[in-house]
Amino acid sequence: MATIALNNNNKIPWIGFGTGTALFKKDANEATTLAIKSGFIHLDGAQMYQNEDSLGKAISQFPRESLFVTTKLNTLKPGETVKESLLGSLERLGLDYVDLWLIHRPESFPGKLKDVWKGFEEVYQEGLTKNIGVSNFDVKHLKELIDGASVMPQINQVGPFNPASIRFHAGLYHQLKPLLEFQKQYGIRVESYGGLTPIRNATEEPLNGALRTISESLSKRYGAPVNDGQVLLKWLQAKDVIIITTSFKEFRLKEYLQAFNIPALTEEEIKAIDDVSAPTAGL
Numbered sequence: 001m002a003t004i005a006l007n008n009n010n011k012i013p014w015i016g017f018g019t020g021t022a023l024f025k026k027d028a029n030e031a032t033t034l035a036i037k038s039g040f041i042h043l044d045g046a047q048m049y050q051n052e053d054s055l056g057k058a059i060s061q062f063p064r065e066s067l068f069v070t071t072k073l074n075t076l077k078p079g080e081t082v083k084e085s086l087l088g089s090l091e092r093l094g095l096d097y098v099d100l101w102l103i104h105r106p107e108s109f110p111g112k113l114k115d116v117w118k119g120f121e122e123v124y125q126e127g128l129t130k131n132i133g134v135s136n137f138d139v140k141h142l143k144e145l146i147d148g149a150s151v152m153p154q155i156n157q158v159g160p161f162n163p164a165s166i167r168f169h170a171g172l173y174h175q176l177k178p179l180l181e182f183q184k185q186y187g188i189r190v191e192s193y194g195g196l197t198p199i200r201n202a203t204e205e206p207l208n209g210a211l212r213t214i215s216e217s218l219s220k221r222y223g224a225p226v227n228d229g230q231v232l233l234k235w236l237q238a239k240d241v242i243i244i245t246t247s248f249k250e251f252r253l254k255e256y257l258q259a260f261n262i263p264a265l266t267e268e269e270i271k272a273i274d275d276v277s278a279p280t281a282g283l
Contacts, residue, residue, distance in 0.1 A: 001041055002260055004242055006154040007187030010131055012100070013068050014237065015256060016042030018193060018244040025050045031248055032058035036067070038253040044157075044193070044244045045093070046072035047085070048104055052092035060094055069095065072104035072135055073116075082119025086128055101129035102157060106141040113145045121151045131155065133191075139182045146186065156183060157191040157244070191242040196229050206276045214269045221263045233259040235273050 003011035017035035019028040028051040032043060036058065045055045052071060059067060071089045073082065086101060101120065103109070109116045120132045133155030134145065146152065158176070183190060211228040218226040218234070233256065236243050247253050265273075 001039070001257075004189065004240065006131060006189060007152055008131065008154055010154070012131070012155070012189070012242055013042035014260065015233075015243045015245065016040065016044045016068070016070070017253075018044045018246045019051055019055050020044070020046060020049045020193070020246075022246055022248070023049065023051060027051065027054040029054040029057040031246075033061060034248070034250060035253055036062055038250050039257045040253065041066055042068040042070075042244075044070045046070075046102075046104055047074040047089060048072065052089055056093040056095070064095065068099040069093065070100040070102065071098050072102040073108075074104050075108050076116075082116060083123050083126075083128070086123050090128070097127060098129050100131045100133060100155060102133045102135045102155065103137075104135050106134070106137050113141065114148060117145050117149055121149070124151055133157070133188070139179055142182060142186075142188070152186050153188050155189050155191050155242070157193055189242055190239075191244060192236055193244040195236050195241070195243055196232055196245060207273065210272045210276050214265065214272065217269070218262060218265070226262055227255070230255065230259040230262055231265070231273075234262060234265050235270060238265050238270050 001013045001015075004014050005011055017032065017040040019032060023031060028045075028049075032055055035043070043055065043059065045052055059069060071093065073085055076082070076085055086098075090096065090098065101123065103113070103116060103120070106113060120129075123129055124132045131154045132151065133153040134142070135157040137145070137153075137156050142153070142156070156179075158179075180190060208228065211231050214231050215226050215228050218231060233243060237260070245256055247256070
């Protein structure tokens with residue numbers, strides 16, 4: 001699978017299967033197993049999703065070295081260390097290490113982000129995780145964490161579902177530009193959760209109209225039908241964004257993976273999507 005380079009010279013698969021949202025507090029074994037058999041090797045989990053154990057069952061069916069596994073720190077119990085929390089996740093997942101360990105929400109650690117990040121740096125140095133990062137951080141939170149850090153975050157995962165979260169999809173691209181520009185200074189990659197949200201949101205008709213036009217043109221260049229979701233995936237790819245998505249349908253999962261082989265969007269097509277997400281477009 002195609003990969004994207006991180007600021008520590010490691011690589012992450014460009015698209016991953018998410019075990020939150022539709023699988024929140026649910027058994028993730030069957031859905032994750034289907035995703036892996038369909039071609040997904042990047043699996044995105046979290047303590048908050050309360051399904052690390054069933055995610056681990058799916059992982060156990062396949063060679064560990066073939067998979068890229070993420071989980072996220074939710075909160076720390078009184079007296080608990082970052083390492084102890086990660087070891088708990090590793091036990092539930094049945095793993096010796098994860099490929100990516102994220103702080104799920106900055107609001108969980110008010111005034112303590114620097115201390116928590118030191119714990120992240122320690123488990124990173126010990127090899128319990130290959131990469132470290134954050135989730136739902138804005139510029140303010142990143143500045144607080146980076147001040148005095150010895151290891152820069154590799155990832156900031158952003159998604160549209162929680163109203164309090166930092167959201168990333170085409171309909172909000174321009175609103176996020178200050179965050180994207182700040183992250184670029186430090187080589188912090190953007191990972192998008194819910195990047196296909198606009199095609200499910202009737203209020204974003206200008207964007208959907210652009211997607212339909214581009215999908216028709218792209219289908220001609222590709223020689224096969226290309227749908228709106230695949231166009232959005234190509235837009236995210238053009239922005240060098242890592243993608244997390246979910247489906248319980250095999251054909252849809254394979255459709256997502258196939259998007260990588262579809263021809264790249266032209267500069268004009270990228271701009272068309274950018275422009276309808278601008279404030280002047282009324283979104």
